[in-house]
Amino acid sequence: MNKELFQFLSELRLHNNREWFQANKPRYDLLHRQFIEVVQELINRMTLFEPELAGLTPKDCIFRIYRDIRFSSDKTPYKTHFGAYIAAYGGRKSEYAGYYLHLEPGASMLAGGVWCPPPALLKLFRKDIYENMDEMVEILEQPDFKRVYPEMMGEVLKRMPEGYPSDCPHGELLRRKDFSVVSHKPDDFFLSPDWLDHVVEDFKLLYPFNRFLNYTVNEFYGK
Secondary structure, three states, rough: OHHHHHHHHHHHHOOOHHHHHHHHHHHHHHHHHHHHHHHHHHHHHOOOOOOOHHHOOHHHHHHHOEOOOOOOOOOOEOOEEEEEEOOOHHHOOOOOEEEEEOOOOOOOEEEEEEEEEEHHHHHHHHHHHOHHHHHHHHHHHHHHHHHHHOEEOOEEEEOOOOOOOOOOOHHHHHEEEOOEEEEEEHHHHHOOOHHHHHHHHHHHHHHHHHHHHHHHHHHOOOO
16 A cells, blocks of 8 residues: 555645646545555554553544645645554544554654643643653663654753753753654655554554553543
């Protein structure tokens, strides 16, 4: 599937308009159906190590290809990637830490964690990380995890949040506004016959990180 998907998305990048998309809609529909099957297979296999994902459907997780251009200066109507966020309690609409699959020629990635938490939840994340800093650092520095997810992504404050010492060890974690890690992947990663096996392996490495964060989300929502 992915060779055809990357070819379609490469062409869409060059012809991002409704006329081209409508002329190629049968190609998109086929690729979209195949992507639904892939996401369903991922959910089935990931539920074995994270039972909370049980009951999710691809419809819960897959993002639309149509861009919301109402408030954007970029008026191109279509995204040039396929994406899905697999997370308990709502998939792409969930505030729980989850697993993100992003397929885009030259810019594919796997990612996980929590992106843009609301202010009250962000405040609680910082508190729990500060109080359990050794556990968080141990997760982030675990060799296999570090090899696959070498960097965090998202916005970082220039100064330490109010209430925390400026010389706090690993204080950069407290200055984060997002708690997400990313693994950038070459196109070839998704073109091998067993690529889904490798995605599941890499997502499984995320489980301790997500479990740490979801303890806080459960605390926030009283679960």
